[in-house]
Amino acid sequence: MFNASLLNDLFNEIDVALSSLTDLPRIGLALALVVAAALISRWQRADLEKDLAVAAARSFVQLIAIGYLLELIFNQDNPLWTAALLSIMIVIAARTSGRRGRNTPSATWIALWSIGLGSILTLGVLVIFGVFEFTPQAIIPIGGMVIGNAMTVASQVMDRMALDLTEQRGLIESRLALGATSREASHQQFRRALRSAMIPHIDTTKTTGLIKLPGAMTGMILAGASPLEAVQLQIIVMYMLVGAVAFTGLIAAYLTYRAFFTRAHQLKAIRQPGAAG
Amino acid sequence: MAVIETRHLSLVRGGNEVLRDVSLAIEPGEIFILIGPSGSGKSSLLRCLNRLEEPAPGTVFLRGEDITAMPVITLRRRVGMVFQLPAMFPGTVADNIAYGPALRGEALSDARIAELLDMVMLSPALADRPATELSGGQVQRVAVARALANESGSAAAGRANVCPGPDCDARRRANAAGTARAPGSDAGLGVARGRAGAAGGRPGAVARPGPGGED
Numbered sequence: 001m002f003n004a005s006l007l008n009d010l011f012n013e014i015d016v017a018l019s020s021l022t023d024l025p026r027i028g029l030a031l032a033l034v035v036a037a038a039l040i041s042r043w044q045r046a047d048l049e050k051d052l053a054v055a056a057a058r059s060f061v062q063l064i065a066i067g068y069l070l071e072l073i074f075n076q077d078n079p080l081w082t083a084a085l086l087s088i089m090i091v092i093a094a095r096t097s098g099r100r101g102r103n104t105p106s107a108t109w110i111a112l113w114s115i116g117l118g119s120i121l122t123l124g125v126l127v128i129f130g131v132f133e134f135t136p137q138a139i140i141p142i143g144g145m146v147i148g149n150a151m152t153v154a155s156q157v158m159d160r161m162a163l164d165l166t167e168q169r170g171l172i173e174s175r176l177a178l179g180a181t182s183r184e185a186s187h188q189q190f191r192r193a194l195r196s197a198m199i200p201h202i203d204t205t206k207t208t209g210l211i212k213l214p215g216a217m218t219g220m221i222l223a224g225a226s227p228l229e230a231v232q233l234q235i236i237v238m239y240m241l242v243g244a245v246a247f248t249g250l251i252a253a254y255l256t257y258r259a260f261f262t263r264a265h266q267l268k269a270i271r272q273p274g275a276a277g
Numbered sequence: 278m279a280v281i282e283t284r285h286l287s288l289v290r291g292g293n294e295v296l297r298d299v300s301l302a303i304e305p306g307e308i309f310i311l312i313g314p315s316g317s318g319k320s321s322l323l324r325c326l327n328r329l330e331e332p333a334p335g336t337v338f339l340r341g342e343d344i345t346a347m348p349v350i351t352l353r354r355r356v357g358m359v360f361q362l363p364a365m366f367p368g369t370v371a372d373n374i375a376y377g378p379a380l381r382g383e384a385l386s387d388a389r390i391a392e393l394l395d396m397v398m399l400s401p402a403l404a405d406r407p408a409t410e411l412s413g414g415q416v417q418r419v420a421v422a423r424a425l426a427n428e429s430g431s432a433a434a435g436r437a438n439v440c441p442g443p444d445c446d447a448r449r450r451a452n453a454a455g456t457a458r459a460p461g462s463d464a465g466l467g468v469a470r471g472r473a474g475a476a477g478g479r480p481g482a483v484a485r486p487g488p489g490g491e492d
Contacts, residue, residue, distance in 0.1 A: 174364045177353055178376055179427060188367075266328065267329075
């Protein structure tokens with residue numbers, strides 16, 4: 001049934017593709033460390049061997065697949081492909097974050113809007129200011145970092161706010177009962193959620209380079225860039241992530257507070273309301 | 278005309294029937310004490326009066342006006358509410374009392390704060406104390422003063438008192454009345470836990486305004 005020449009072409013393609021994986025021997029040697037980890041797990045009865053095997057296999061397959069996909073997109077150099085890949089990354093991040101925020105009504109939508117808008121705003125500023133060009137080589141890895149950090153922040157904001165709004169129902173309803181709007185009544189909880197999500201990033205930015213070399217910089221140095229080149233890019237990355245975290249955090253906090261109140265300024269009963277008698 | 282009236286008020290929350298067909302009317306100057314066991318929906322009823330819960334249109338009226346047709350913020354300024362366990366806001370007692378007016382951009386004078394504290398039988402010297410350092414009884418009174426500072430006009434003051442012992446119904450009702458009889462308000466509604474009729478009370482027993490507010 002198969003067209004023989006087509007099949008041949010396919011095999012050829014695979015052959016060429018596999019032959020570009022020149023580092024397979026080195027990967028194999030690094031695998032020795034995973035094997036060592038599995039032995040330790042076995043010896044200490046940590047019962048993690050299966051997880052280790054799955055993790056090693058999954059990371060291999062996922063990364064090789066992404067590698068090929070990126071090769072393909074880089075060669076096409078079509079902005080639409082880049083945009084499509086970023087969109088997929090945003091959707092996956094939103095789903096992951098939405099699962100974390102199960103105590104928040106419509107958490108996945110909140111995550112999608114906040115991660116999406118926060119990331120696009122950040123990348124937009126970088127491209128408009130000419131810090132990076134809109135090439136797949138620049139925007140995809142940078143976008144990945146931005147989206148990854150935005151995801152963490154969206155989860156943290158939703159989590160913290162859901163907890164505070166539920167636990168401090170008495171305080172919030174006391175404010176509402178005195179004529180406060182839902183925004184006024186949840187002002188403290190809003191601010192605390194935003195702060196708690198931003199502080200770890202600000203602290204990381206403060207100590208960067210002193211405790212550990214950040215990933216982007218490590219990669220550049222390994223790939224042969226000079227340390228000064230690497231640190232300059234890293235500074236841009238750190239500033240960029242602070243922006244992404246602030247944008248995403250603000251949008252997530254706004255949408256989360258909106259999700260918890262009705263239009264008539266009532267705090268929704270996610271659990272039993274604090275009764276007055 | 279009744280200050281507060283409910284007509285066939287029912288409330289379902291999370292699939293559970295909380296209130297069924299409650300009709301009552303509270304006339305000007307009246308203090309209305311509602312007694313019922315735990316979980317019978319007393320506070321849910323109160324929460325319907327200032328729309329912390331959403332009643333159906335045409336079931337709750339403030340001076341004849343359907344409350345669901347009023348702007349909710351206006352409604353809540355007119356209907357004061359005191360919770361069983363009032364939450365004090367961060368800051369001083371004065372900050373707490375001034376909260377409602379401050380939302381409208383109005384400052385409350387020291388003299389007015391002293392006056393409000395006096396109304397709830399607290400010393401004006403408490404004004405500068407952090408609100409989180411108050412005793413339970415003081416918190417209740419500051420919460421009443423805080424609700425009064427909004428110059429509600431009509432006050433539905435909710436307050437439940439849990440009081441052990443067989444002969445406490447009179448005292449419990451007096452306590453609820455104490456809160457409900459917020460000075461300067463047109464009418465009051467208090468709730469207390471207990472069994473209707475247990476101590477000669479009847480559902481919807483009406484107490485006349487008198488010297489109250491003492492715990």
